[in-house]
Amino acid sequence: MDVRKFVGGAVLGAVAFVGTAASAQEVNVYSLRQEFLVEPLFENFTAETGIEVNVIFAEKGLVERIKQEGANSPADILMTVDISRIQQAVDVGVTASVSNDVLSTNIPAHLRDPEGHWFALTQRGRAIYASKERVAEGEISSYEDLADPKWEGKVCTRSGTHVYNVALFASMIAVHGEEKAKEWLEGLKNNLARKPQGNDRGQVKAIKEGECDIAIGNTYYFGKMMDNEEQRPWAEAVNIVFPNQDGRGMSMNISGMSLIRSAPNQENAVKLMEFLAGDVAQQIYAEVNYEYPVKPGVEWAENVESWGTFKADDISLAEIARLTPDAIKMVDEIGYNK
Structure with missing residues (x-):
């Protein structure tokens, strides 16, 4: 597994999560999405907030890892793709419910869990x-x-x-x-x-x-x-x-995010979730992988738009x-x- 830290827009290389104590200036992400997809998002978030983003990248197994780590897991947010993989995290009990006006406003109801356990990021x-x-x-x-x-x-x-x-x-x-x-x-x-x-x-x-x-x-x-x-x-x-x-x-299917139940940096995690649902991140995220934003009104990538509109x-x-x-x-x- 690859662990990276994004600080002020720069990748500093492999680091390890230190302990499980919450830090006022960091948030820990477990990502099943590839580095090139999420790196620009985290760089922009850090530049805007000063909050460092520590990331573990893996192709599979992160839900099982969070479950094994239990209350001692350093994970704050899980990012993954496909509704069935997102729901898996909910079903094993590692996610937390989030009630948040920004997320509810920016993400249509059919693209988020009714109980707030997951939120779509792209379609x-x-x-x-x-x-x-x-x-x-x-x-x-x-x-x-x-x-x-x-x-x-x-x-x-x-x-x-x-x-x-x-x-x-x-x-x-x-x-x-x-x-x-x-x-x-x-x-x-x-x-x-x-x-x-x-x-x-x-x-x-x-x-x-x-x-x-x-x-x-x-x-x-x-x-x-x-x-x-x-x-x-x-x-x-x-x-x-x-x-x-x-x-x-x-x-339609989605990529999405969930707050982890034992998140040690919950406040920072919610800030990152809000950022990821905002205009800047939505446009970056959609453009880098030719996906569609979930927030209404965010422009599609130019080449994606050339394929035509659809219902x-x-x-x-x-x-x-x-x-x-x-x-x-x-x-x-x-x-x-x-």
Whole structure:
């Protein structure tokens, strides 16, 4: 695990959290988000407040670590992605409820926990990628279309149990009920060109290579591929489709933050949370990873804006989290990954 300290906008290198005593001038963050995504945020926060940000970066295992550390954990804030991963921290009892006017004003109700245990920081849509050569514009326009037999053998997805897909499947349960959602998922499985595999960008590559015509992927990957010389041809081979614009809107997922129950620097932690929900941080955070701000009125990154506007699904993310176990069960029951 990588531990860093951000002071006045400068990275001072690896340090260790010293004890668990609260400091008037620091806050400790456990981050499952990568350093390049959050470093600019913490630098700006320190420059504005003088409060140092100590960060542990890891790809996984931080919720379990906080639970093991118990009341002695130095963690003040957990930053992570995907509603199911955020909800995991709530379910194991390591988060605290926050009632805060700034957070309630800046973050719409469907993008925060009703009890204040988590708050969204950015949004990403679960889009459809369609071949420019083989799929006519408007030929596919909804998640429901993915199960149309006309696309048999032409759809690629990553694993059905990956959290990004599970959130989408949970949203289908929320919209259609479990029985119809299961029928839809079976139809999608029947249309797969290959066994679910790889990541979101790998599905777009498969379209470029002619292995399939349609794929599902998060919106921000389009920007990442366009920035990558090797992967740009993949992105240029597809249209990014915002689904269900005549109905529910595009299914959205989030990155988010939670206050840790045993936070030794709770006051500073809440200050950082307020900052992260503010205009400056929202714009920086959205631009650096091609995501969408959660605070209404904050401008999108220029290249993200060029993809077009869309209607976003406003289903409560708390409802998506509640239905996640049902979605996973449904994936297993139909043998989606086999």
